[in-house]
Amino acid sequence: MNIRILVTSLMLVGTSAAFAADEPIQPIKPPANINLGMVELGKKLYFDPRLSKSGFISCNSCHNLSMGGTDNIKTSIGHNWQEGPINAPTVLNSSLNVAQFWDGRAADLKAQAGGPIANPGEMAFTHTLAIDVLESIPGYVREFKQIFGKDKIDIDQVTLAIAEFEKTLVTPNSRFDQWLLGKKDALSAEELAGYKLFKDSGCVACHNGPAVGGNSFQKMGVVEPYKASSPAEGRSAVTGKDADRFNFKVPTLRNVEMTYPYFHDGAANTLSEAVDTMGRLQLGKKFTKEENAKVVAFLKTLTGDQPSFTLPVLPPSTDKTPRPQPFAKK
Amino acid sequence: MNIRILVTSLMLVGTSAAFAADEPIQPIKPPANINLGMVELGKKLYFDPRLSKSGFISCNSCHNLSMGGTDNIKTSIGHNWQEGPINAPTVLNSSLNVAQFWDGRAADLKAQAGGPIANPGEMAFTHTLAIDVLESIPGYVREFKQIFGKDKIDIDQVTLAIAEFEKTLVTPNSRFDQWLLGKKDALSAEELAGYKLFKDSGCVACHNGPAVGGNSFQKMGVVEPYKASSPAEGRSAVTGKDADRFNFKVPTLRNVEMTYPYFHDGAANTLSEAVDTMGRLQLGKKFTKEENAKVVAFLKTLTGDQPSFTLPVLPPSTDKTPRPQPFAKK
Numbered sequence: 001m002n003i004r005i006l007v008t009s010l011m012l013v014g015t016s017a018a019f020a021a022d023e024p025i026q027p028i029k030p031p032a033n034i035n036l037g038m039v040e041l042g043k044k045l046y047f048d049p050r051l052s053k054s055g056f057i058s059c060n061s062c063h064n065l066s067m068g069g070t071d072n073i074k075t076s077i078g079h080n081w082q083e084g085p086i087n088a089p090t091v092l093n094s095s096l097n098v099a100q101f102w103d104g105r106a107a108d109l110k111a112q113a114g115g116p117i118a119n120p121g122e123m124a125f126t127h128t129l130a131i132d133v134l135e136s137i138p139g140y141v142r143e144f145k146q147i148f149g150k151d152k153i154d155i156d157q158v159t160l161a162i163a164e165f166e167k168t169l170v171t172p173n174s175r176f177d178q179w180l181l182g183k184k185d186a187l188s189a190e191e192l193a194g195y196k197l198f199k200d201s202g203c204v205a206c207h208n209g210p211a212v213g214g215n216s217f218q219k220m221g222v223v224e225p226y227k228a229s230s231p232a233e234g235r236s237a238v239t240g241k242d243a244d245r246f247n248f249k250v251p252t253l254r255n256v257e258m259t260y261p262y263f264h265d266g267a268a269n270t271l272s273e274a275v276d277t278m279g280r281l282q283l284g285k286k287f288t289k290e291e292n293a294k295v296v297a298f299l300k301t302l303t304g305d306q307p308s309f310t311l312p313v314l315p316p317s318t319d320k321t322p323r324p325q326p327f328a329k330k
Numbered sequence: 331m332n333i334r335i336l337v338t339s340l341m342l343v344g345t346s347a348a349f350a351a352d353e354p355i356q357p358i359k360p361p362a363n364i365n366l367g368m369v370e371l372g373k374k375l376y377f378d379p380r381l382s383k384s385g386f387i388s389c390n391s392c393h394n395l396s397m398g399g400t401d402n403i404k405t406s407i408g409h410n411w412q413e414g415p416i417n418a419p420t421v422l423n424s425s426l427n428v429a430q431f432w433d434g435r436a437a438d439l440k441a442q443a444g445g446p447i448a449n450p451g452e453m454a455f456t457h458t459l460a461i462d463v464l465e466s467i468p469g470y471v472r473e474f475k476q477i478f479g480k481d482k483i484d485i486d487q488v489t490l491a492i493a494e495f496e497k498t499l500v501t502p503n504s505r506f507d508q509w510l511l512g513k514k515d516a517l518s519a520e521e522l523a524g525y526k527l528f529k530d531s532g533c534v535a536c537h538n539g540p541a542v543g544g545n546s547f548q549k550m551g552v553v554e555p556y557k558a559s560s561p562a563e564g565r566s567a568v569t570g571k572d573a574d575r576f577n578f579k580v581p582t583l584r585n586v587e588m589t590y591p592y593f594h595d596g597a598a599n600t601l602s603e604a605v606d607t608m609g610r611l612q613l614g615k616k617f618t619k620e621e622n623a624k625v626v627a628f629l630k631t632l633t634g635d636q637p638s639f640t641l642p643v644l645p646p647s648t649d650k651t652p653r654p655q656p657f658a659k660k
Contacts, residue, residue: 047396055401055403056401061386064379065641066378067644072647073385074653081657083656258646260647269649270649308643310638311639312396316398316587316590319599319600319602324402326403
């Protein structure tokens with residue numbers, strides 16, 4: 001971009017751009033510094049149910065990229081139809097999270113990716129068995145070698161590739177971001193009023209930054225205690241500190257219209273209910289029906305461009321590939 | 331195409347084209363006469379787990395388009411992790427089938443599409459509840475209205491749209507088809523020898539036509555009885571005729587490298603095993619190890635271009651949408 005065009009662009013966005021710099025929410029940036037080969041491999045792994053014991057459950061089963069990166073179920077369905085203990089958080093924009101899982105027990109996406117594969121209540125496999133499967137598939141062997149330059153596949157390569165794919169799952173260009181970037185008519189008066197309420201009521205104390213959340217742990221139930229329908233105790237399970245009980249990672253509100261139901265226990269079915277509960281329990285504030293509707297209208301402007309890619313075709317198993325065991329008793 | 335180019339093209343394919351016309355297998359044609367709007371709608375429905383009681387199982391769960399249009403499991407996993415009675419047949423090229431399901435109980439793709447939604451062992455929903463869900467989602471309401479021009483969504487529209495999408499799931503351009511269409515070096519000597527064996531041994535009696543099968547019902551176990559691990563009795567369940575017991579639709583061999591395990595009960599894990607069993611039970615022929623390898627090499631040339639499309643983004647549920655009941659006791 002030459003200087004004249006740059007200056008013209010800045011003049012065009014004018015005061016809005018200066019304004020946006022003061023906002024507690026920043027626009028989502030498209031992903032940068034991406035290894036495209038690793039993304040293509042990670043995408044296949046993300047969609048491959050052969051990383052589960054049953055051969056039926058993939059990352060995409062519970063973090064469904066057709067559905068806002070979640071499963072839209074209160075708590076997820078794991079191996080043998082086990083009921084999960086917690087609501088599946090969206091994978092969208094998860095690269096912006098301070099840590100992964102509701103309790104932050106994984107430092108980053110790579111550390112997260114291995115968890116569900118080996119969790120007996122989720123994909124119920126082991127890392128060793130997953131590698132055995134991948135090693136038996138020439139299409140994978142070649143692709144791993146091309147990307148990592150090694151003769152053996154290992155779980156670090158698997159989780160690194162999945163994490164690289166997940167880094168691409170950001171959702172820029174929401175109407176709210178268009179407004180932040182200077183398109184003044186991107187939001188309606190009601191939506192803007194909702195945003196003002198969101199700021200003035202204190203929601204932004206926790207829901208801020210590009211992901212509108214995801215960057216801190218906070219207690220669920222500050223003013224009033226929260227009666228969870230989940231046994232999860234939050235951050236204290238990681239830190240061992242009693243003071244961290246019921247501290248959970250603040251969820252991102254990006255694409256929140258698509259990521260129902262809400263809260264770590266998935267107890268809130270609607271945005272309206274979630275806004276009402278958050279207002280009362282976290283802020284000691286009872287939103288009126290009209291205020292609630294305005295905040296909800298604002299929240300719906302946070303839906304960005306969903307990841308768009310061709311459904312991957314997985315390299316087929318061979319005669320040597322261990323077969324899935326969906327109905328094995330043990 | 332003008333006449334001169336046409337004549338030149340015909341001269342280029344030369345004798346092979348004339349030869350191919352005498353072959354018992356014809357090339358797969360790309361889909362024609364397709365309603366693109368209906369395809370886009372049907373694609374969404376195909377990927378939408380909200381057509382199941384659990385909100386977890388979609389058409390793509392068992393007919394996975396990343397995996398040859400099947401689930402690569404012996405028998406499928408249904409609602410509440412129920413074990414299905416039969417191997418999920420591939421959806422690829424299913425528009426070429428004489429009828430749908432292994433026993434042909436559905437006349438066409440439209441008639442098939444409604445089955446799994448309401449099957450208590452599969453998606454475990456009802457058509458009425460599925461329509462209630464769709465009617466509650468404005469994105470769907472608009473799209474159905476745009477396509478069908480009616481104010482109400484009904485199950486006929488749903489199954490028609492899914493069927494239209496499925497009509498696009500054909501796989502032209504396999505190496506075998508390239509050979510049929512005149513590319514003489516598309517097949518190796520071993521693959522050609524395998525094809526000759528496939529014809530000379532009588533496999534083509536049932537596995538013929540563009541889908542290399544799918545166009546007749548035949549008895550499983552002609553020369554020797556087949557000891558099935560499935561209770562399915564085949565065509566007689568539809569016709570009520572004892573003579574039709576263990577008659578099953580001959581499966582397509584297109585993309586057969588990807589559609590393991592094999593047979594209606596999924597009992598054969600490998601192509602080699604399937605070829606051996608078919609030779610003995612259907613033809614009274616014991617293929618040598620070398621012959622078996624040649625037939626398998628030929629079969630692997632039947633893998634065509636897999637359907638390539640952008641993963642659909644589903645319109646989100648609303649406050650009015652009935653929520654899935656994955657763990658409901660009844």
